Amino acid sequence: MSKPTSSHAYGIGIIAVIVGLAAGISYYQLYYLPELTAKPKISEEILNPGEETIINMIKGSSSPEQQDNFVPKLVNIQLEIDNKVVWDNVDDTPHTVTPDSGHEYTDKYSGKFGSVGVVKPGEKYEFLFTQPEVEIDYHCEPHPWMKGKLIITKARF
Numbered sequence: 001m002s003k004p005t006s007s008h009a010y011g012i013g014i015i016a017v018i019v020g021l022a023a024g025i026s027y028y029q030l031y032y033l034p035e036l037t038a039k040p041k042i043s044e045e046i047l048n049p050g051e052e053t054i055i056n057m058i059k060g061s062s063s064p065e066q067q068d069n070f071v072p073k074l075v076n077i078q079l080e081i082d083n084k085v086v087w088d089n090v091d092d093t094p095h096t097v098t099p100d101s102g103h104e105y106t107d108k109y110s111g112k113f114g115s116v117g118v119v120k121p122g123e124k125y126e127f128l129f130t131q132p133e134v135e136i137d138y139h140c141e142p143h144p145w146m147k148g149k150l151i152i153t154k155a156r157f
């Protein structure tokens with residue numbers, strides 16, 4: 001049988017653990033998590049570049065016999081200049097912008113690269129690149145012969 005004093009001490013111990021846990025959890029939620037998930041500071045020039053890089057998914061892209069589909073196929077993108085990339089589906093078939101396997105890319109600011117589902121005819125897919133030294137090979141999921149490449153570098157003034 002335990003003495004009243006020790007069971008009292010035991011009770012205080014439990015309360016201390018609960019209080020400690022609660023403090024730990026609220027610290028985690030209030031300070032640690034927001035710090036982890038906060039978007040990095042990106043310069044105004046990168047957030048609002050002067051130009052857009054436009055890539056057309058041209059008519060007839062769904063045909064494997066057609067050479068051109070993503071036009072232009074290879075683009076060199078410079079941060080602060082044209083790092084906002086717009087894929088414009090000017091074809092009459094839905095397409096996707098999908099990173100090749102091994103080329104999956106997550107931008108610290110914009111998140112995961114690649115269209116979610118298809119880009120319908122007349123619709124666009126946009127992505128703002130904010131980090132340099134990135135190379136991405138991508139394709140269209142339903143038409144894997146449609147291939148493109150992006151190279152993102154710092155602006156060379």
Ligand SMILES: [Cu+2]
Nearest residue numbers: 095096140143
């Ligand atoms: Cu396609």
